[in-house]
Amino acid sequence: MRARAVSTAAMLASPGSIPHQRRSRRHCPEEEWRAYVQGQDGNRQYQLMKLRFRRQFVGRWPKLSGRFGTPLVERVGRLHGESYHRPAYPVSFRARTYLVYLGLRGYTTFDYPWLFAPGQLAIIEPAAALGIGLGAKQLVDDAINLGFNPNSARQAMHWSVSRIALHTGIFDVTAITEDHIAEALQAIRFFADHPDLERFYPSRQRYLGGAAKNWITHLHQLQVVLYHRGQVATEPRKLMPSWKPPLVLPPQMQAVAEKWLAARRLTDRPSTVDKLEFAIRRFGDWLGEHHPGRAGLVRDQVPVTAHRRPARHHVLWRPLPAHKRSPLRRLLVRPNEPAGHEATGGQKGAAATLHRGSETGHRGQHQRLLPEGGRHGVRGQGRSPQGQVVAPASGRTHIPARHPGQ
Template sequence: MRRFVRRWPDLRSWFAEPLAVRVGSVPARNQYGLDAEISHTGRPFLLFLGLRGFVQFDYPWLFASSPLFVPETAREMGLDLGIDALWRDAQRLGFGKFGIDATLRWTVSRVILHTGCLDVSMLSGAHVDELRAGVAAFLASRDLHEFYPSASSNFEACRKSWTLRVNQLELLLFHRGQLDAQPKKFMRSIKERTPVVPRMQAVVERWLEARSATDRPLSVQKFELALYRFMVWLNNERPAVKSFAQVTRDDVLEYLVALSEQPSPRTGQPLGILARRGHVSALSQFFRNTAAWEWDDTPGRPLLGSGDLPKMPVRVPRFIPANELARLMVAVGNLECPYQRTALLIARWTGARKGEIQRLSVDCLDSYPDGTARLRLPAGKTYRERVVPLHEEAAIELRKLIAQRNQRRERALTDELTGTPTRYVFMEHGRLLSCAYLFQASLKLACEVAGTIDEKGRRTISPHRFRHTVGTQLAERGAKLHTIMSILGHRSASMSLVYAQISDREVLRDYKAVLEPGAILAGPAAAQLRGGTLPKSSVDWLKCNFFKTELELGHCLRLPAEGPCECDMYLTCAKFVTTPAYMPRLKERRKLEMTLAKDAQARGWPKERERHLAIARRIEQLLIDLGESGKDSD
């Protein structure tokens, strides 16, 4: 201390020294000699001055001077900075004690020495913002590489580490009630973008601001990305274009061609149809809105219409086959993370969308009068809440998470869709867990264990296929259309009607069961199928429309030109055929016909009795033809 005071009796002269001298690192001592050594050995004295409130330090020195033993020095001085209380709050939010200890030492020590605020409970959002700005400035300076040589080869890791620490401090202060504004993004990117024409960027920013008043934040982000990509293409392919007013329809159409051919920087593959539709839709809305609002520096007319959107292929729901589903759910049940396990179980048993499950609140679960678990799904794509039954397997896991959340009691987060304060179920470390973690990452692990991967090791099951599976199972088991709409949250009947059709694999399986050589068949059309006498035109129609042929007890191979079907009425129609897959239904139908025959006899209706007995005898013959005795099967 004495050497330091003799060398710099006025502390302002020390602040005027080069940063290397003030830090006093080993290379600086070799270059600057005694001054750097005195500065380095005088650091405890400087910390004492800072903790007594006599001096405040600049962030470059604080970042370059590592480590700083501020908590230990404060403890020796009898000062309580509030770091221990903040550490306990962090553990209550689920942070590990070692990781959060390093975060608090790094962030709080520097904020205290920079601001002179010696009580953590007095820190505010302004302090965090100043710390974040200081980190960004230091990361962009030459000083980073001088004092952290490893950053030259691994800058991104250094950036993420420091940024994460600042964001974690912000999150902790928010949940303590010291910050009013909810943290929006937990890993802000400082990645440099390709420059675009400022005049055009200004119009885009103005439009995005207008759309943010009515659109969800995620939609606005997608709009911004689509327009940015278009402006980059204009820079490269149309350098003379300096305003949107100069853009023509031909320019946009040429860009759409490039969009379908150029590989994506992230995947190396051209964008898929859905992604391209999103880009085209964003451009279309931009030109249409700016024309309607009569903005300057724009074409003044819509340059794209609905006909320019890439055409979507007609798809039937891709449900998960029963054998694959069974293996997959065993793997899901063995996932270590309770959040991932619960999210996938809810998806399996409700068919809810990813975002709906992610945004479940802690009061989402109760029960029906009969004790069946009842789940309240938040407003999502359709902007409407709905209530659905929940299988007990998923309900048990969900109750555990809700109990855990109620113990931690984090501060409620503002829901981005409804704007209401919400205490979410799927939270950890004080933040809402991402859909990528809850669904994509977990399903990748489960698919690898279950063996549902392709030759390249990629999972063959997406989270949305759980939704298709629930819809298909409801339809196949006779659920009413309104029930399917209520469970899946569809706004129109046409959306639910697609589940009345079955998936490509199921169509192929049933098609082979009836039309493939060697199939076990019964019914009037069986001989025609075994003999291969069906005309080629009939076979072609059946291949394309096979799902339309299914009846309660089999299939009707009648073509549209042959008139209405009578198979279900008499089971003797020449076009009727059935397979062993329908044996359980045939047996149940025979029981029903025998019961109705007894009832008709009791009522004195002999002709009605004979009609039911005739149908029962016909079913018995179908069962015999399929290899099982109709009478003995009861």
């Protein structure tokens, strides 16, 4: 998936006029917060800590409305990769419990970027402690009756209803409309272009392929349930939109890759072919990022000439230093591995690569020898011919010595 790819559901979402409930955005009385903290489980030190965190937060923003003009990174408090014990903005980070309490009690509402940036935000448990059900339980039961997985339905309904409630101030699920769902989908799309996105997620691509994709799925399940309830007039998509962009490589490489994938589809499982195609895509992305002249991508406006074509060492595994090794071998062996991870060069990975390459090279000949276009190759696990190439743990290939008379 390329970084610019966004789900069609989020792209087409366009909320209409949503009558948000006006909130004055104010702090709750200190006595109310003290009574709430003392009513929770925890020792005396924990309760004093929660009271101290609120005092620090109120001291920083005496008027709660003034906080919403502060940059998002300061309002969120803890950024990507930071320790819970040493966040960049401890006052904001340690006051999250207090802020969620204000939202559940109706003292304020929150913008979607603040609800999206932390990734994980506890809302359902504090709501239950306050006796606020949010109506998620009935939605979960309806989703299970429609055939959704119980765990998936529970996660989807809890996430969707809680975020919509804290954003709009609507705690009655019967009041959720199609426009509320469309607004949340649009906010997910807009957050991908937020200037501070990479302060909270490793990259834009990781956000789109991870959190954003999950959230869109949650909202889709909510829309399905509401549609069958009669709250939503538009029938949801029966199939979630595809995230896969077209395969784009230099012309010669793309022709070879498509021919190779077409051959693999004749004999391999669809999931295996999908992983191999994903590996080729990541190799193309890597080539365009690290060797743009050789990739000849459109953004460089440089034609692929003979002296700028991908070199042999860009594709094949060679006994080079780790920082010079081609990622193609790592991608074929571990296609779901993060891009920055260095392969260990173990025997299992190297052997799998050689077996996959040799199997690909001979499959066409085997099929021509089989009657009626059989789909099972001659070679299988445990039946490889003797004297095959062996890849030891060092990553170097060992060619068996030829004995006299062979």
